[in-house]
Every structure is written in C-alpha cells, then in structure tokens.
Amino acid sequence: MGISLIVIVVIVTALAFDFTNGFHDTANAMATSIATGALKPKIAVLISGVLNIVGAFLSVEVAKTISSGLVDETKINPYIIFAGLVGAILWNLLTWLLGLPSSSSHALFGGLIGAVVVAAGAGAVHFNTLISKIILPAVISPILAGIIAMVGTIIAYRSTAKSDNESTKRGFKLGQIASASMVSLAHGTSDAQKTMGVITLTLIASGVLAPNAGPPVWVILAAGLAIGLGTYLGGWRIIRTLGKRVSEIETPQGFAAETATTAVILASSHLGFALSTTQVATGSIFGAGAGRRIAGVQWGVAGQMAVAWILTLPAAAIVGAVAAFAASQGVIGTVLVAIVAIGVAAGIYAASRRTPVTAENVNDVPAPLAPDEVRTESGVAQA
Amino acid sequence: MSIAWGSLGLVAIVSFAAAVVVTALVSFGIVGLAARAPRPDGPEPALSPSTGTAVGVVSLVAAAAIVIYGLYIIVA
Numbered sequence A: 001m002g003i004s005l006i007v008i009v010v011i012v013t014a015l016a017f018d019f020t021n022g023f024h025d026t027a028n029a030m031a032t033s034i035a036t037g038a039l040k041p042k043i044a045v046l047i048s049g050v051l052n053i054v055g056a057f058l059s060v061e062v063a064k065t066i067s068s069g070l071v072d073e074t075k076i077n078p079y080i081i082f083a084g085l086v087g088a089i090l091w092n093l094l095t096w097l098l099g100l101p102s103s104s105s106h107a108l109f110g111g112l113i114g115a116v117v118v119a120a121g122a123g124a125v126h127f128n129t130l131i132s133k134i135i136l137p138a139v140i141s142p143i144l145a146g147i148i149a150m151v152g153t154i155i156a157y158r159s160t161a162k163s164d165n166e167s168t169k170r171g172f173k174l175g176q177i178a179s180a181s182m183v184s185l186a187h188g189t190s191d192a193q194k195t196m197g198v199i200t201l202t203l204i205a206s207g208v209l210a211p212n213a214g215p216p217v218w219v220i221l222a223a224g225l226a227i228g229l230g231t232y233l234g235g236w237r238i239i240r241t242l243g244k245r246v247s248e249i250e251t252p253q254g255f256a257a258e259t260a261t262t263a264v265i266l267a268s269s270h271l272g273f274a275l276s277t278t279q280v281a282t283g284s285i286f287g288a289g290a291g292r293r294i295a296g297v298q299w300g301v302a303g304q305m306a307v308a309w310i311l312t313l314p315a316a317a318i319v320g321a322v323a324a325f326a327a328s329q330g331v332i333g334t335v336l337v338a339i340v341a342i343g344v345a346a347g348i349y350a351a352s353r354r355t356p357v358t359a360e361n362v363n364d365v366p367a368p369l370a371p372d373e374v375r376t377e378s379g380v381a382q383a
Numbered sequence B: 001m002s003i004a005w006g007s008l009g010l011v012a013i014v015s016f017a018a019a020v021v022v023t024a025l026v027s028f029g030i031v032g033l034a035a036r037a038p039r040p041d042g043p044e045p046a047l048s049p050s051t052g053t054a055v056g057v058v059s060l061v062a063a064a065a066i067v068i069y070g071l072y073i074i075v076a
Helices: A005-036 A041-056 A061-067 A078-097 A104-120 A127-160 A165-205 A217-233 A236-245 A251-270 A277-292 A299-327 A331-354 B005-034 B049-075
Strands: A373-376 A379-382
Touching (some): A005 A165, A005 A251, A041 A217, A061 A165, A078 A165, A165 B005, A277 A299
16 A cells, blocks of 8 residues: 555654654753853754754664554554644644643643544544553652752762862863763653654554554654754744743752753653643753752742643643544535634734844843842842 | 453552662763862762772763663564
8 A cells, every 4th residue: 555645644744743842842952051152052952953853863762652542543544644734733722822831742732632532432542552651650740850950969069069169160061061962862752752652553544554563664764854953943932931030040959950851751751651741841840940049940830831731631632532533524514624723823823023042042031030039220139 | 351460560669769770870880970079168078089980980981881781672
C-alpha cells in the first residue's frame, strides 16, 4: 500500500505541530539563561535548536509509548490523527499568544484522545496507559523537579557563600551554558519523539508500517528538523514569562533549575514516560526561586499556570473532538477543518503582532517584586 | 489498573541523586577555581590556590563524567 494524500497531509500537520512545539518550548531550555544574561538571546535559540535536532536521535522510547499503546491502532485512521493534531496546534498557538508555558505534550495527547473518542468510541483509548504513563507522571514530575531544583539551589548558594563573588558568578554563568544546552538536548529527545510517535502511528494506521514498528530514520530526521527550526525562531512571549515573571533568577539558580530539568526529563524519557518538558522546566524554575527566597516567587503566576495546565488536555480534546466530527463527514469536512484551522492560526498570529515580543525586547520588563519589596529610583529595596 | 510505581520511583531517585550530585560537584568546582582569584582586601580563602585548582578540576571532571555516563546509558 502506497502513501495516500491524507497520510501526507497528516505528516505535514504533525511537522507543523512539532514546529509549534519547538517555539512554544524554547523557553524551557533558555528562559533563565537569557534572563541572567549567560547567553545572548539569538545565540541561545541557535544552540537550543541545533541540540534539539541532535537530541531527536538519542532515543525512541517515548515514540513507542505513543505509537503502540496510547490508543488502539486497529480502530483509528489518518483522519482521526489529523483532527487530533489540529486540536493540539490551535491550543499551542493560543497559549503562546497569552505567554503561558502550557504543555505541548498534553495538547497533543488531549487532541488525539478527543478525536479518537468521537470517531472510534471511548473503548479505543487505553486509559490505563494514559494514567500510568502520562497523567501520573504529569502530576509528579513538576513537583519532583521543583524539589530537586530547590535542594540544588540551596547547595549552590551555601557552598559558594564564602568564595570570591565575581569568580563564582562567572563560574555559574559558564555552568549555565552547559546546563541549558543539556536541557535542549533532553527536550529534543523527549518532544521530537512525540511527533515521531504520531507520524509512526499514522503510518501504522494506514498500513505502511507493521504494528509495533519503531519510527523510520526519515521520520526521526524530519521531526528533529521541525522542532529545531521552531526552537530557533523562539517563543519570546513564553521566554519572558518564565525568565522574568516567576522570580528574579540568578545564575546559580538557573544552573540548578536546568540541571534538575535535564535529569528528570532524561531519566523519564529513557523509561518511556511521556512527560511534559514544559511542566518539568517550570517546576524547576519555581523550585530554584524558592531555594533562594520563598517570598521572591510570584505564586500568583504559578496559579495562572496551574489553571492552564489543567485545562490543556481537556481543551485540546474538545477541539480535537469537534475536528474529528467534522472530518468524519468526508473530504469536504476534512478540507473545512484545515481551512478553519489555518484561519484561526493566522488570526492568532495577527493578534500577536499587536504586542510583539522579540529577541530585542524580551528582557525589557521590570523584575517581579516580592510582597515585602518596593521599587525605588535606584532599583528594588526591602520595605 | 497497573501503575509502574517501580519505574516512577526509579525516575525520582535517579534524577534526584544525579541532579543534586552534579550541582554540588559543579559548585565545589567553582569554589575551588575561585580560590585562584587574587583577593587583596577580602577574607582569607578557605583553600590555597593550588589545592583550589586541584579540587576544582577533580570536581568538574567528576560532574562531566556523570553527565556523559547518563547520556551513554540512554544512547546505548
């Protein structure tokens, strides 16, 4: 059986999702490095993009979780996957417009699940795998990363307290370049695999690949390139949120946060847990903020993010379900879904142009104030 | 419902140990190398420049080794 038109459409849509995944998640790796000035914004996203591509080749465990386990391969078809991807892309674009670091992974799973339930019934979703490999790790991982980053931050500050301030600052700056690079590598491994998984699932569903097959090399390469390009273009809105609005981040904290993020992501992707790099990175940044000064962390921002996180999976599921319903009405329905999706995406892009956030102005916001601080003419002081 | 508590626990322990040890080693490395900086008016550093350099290099090499070993396990 050859590759039909709808399969090609799905592959292109999957790569488009991968691209949004990239620019949505640049912040995970580079927000703190950009905020602390360890790396120039443009250099940061270039390093991150290249390492994303390298990371894509490290492992395929997560791709396998998605392509052989999350949903019943015998009951789905490329139209369902297409609808699921549309749900994921639209949610990703909307949260990017709002500068919210929501999980691209949950958008993807939500979109797929919504589409599958509408088109093939709830029985086609393996809820057991969903809970054990996705939902539970999603709840645990940001808390775990936060605790690790907090302990790391405390160690970093305590052990260097008596040393020459300038030297330690420079040391952690260099350390941060290394740790941020590792996060990019881990991100490539973890998130590029999700798109690989979807494309592989499509190829299995359309009979091109055998069930339980792993992703072919061209799929790995395409997924790596798409996420790398997206990362390079940079989601400056979310970088600003994570780098500047959570807490004033210093280099030792950035280093501790990034090390925690890398360890959690790599360990879990090796065991096939498809966790959200965004949630892990965000958890780490909050943990690192709390490790230096609990009052300095903007817990209200944490609340906003938590709401977006809880909404992500169901919201993407609803869009995916609506798209699957329309797409199941035949070719006209599918074309309609594509047109509406492109229209909404263009609208969101147009809305973002009204208040652009770029490499040049990403750091141009005042540092967040703790409740006991006041802004003075010379900077920030304890009240 | 089968939840892989074993794997989840393993992820928690391994990532905690790896991240905390690497962060500590890099911090020690930075402390060690910082002892090389001349501090005419600051307090006496805890380490002499040569001990500092040795501690720093050993710590940073150990941290790098842990990271490379971790990547090796994943790729292999």
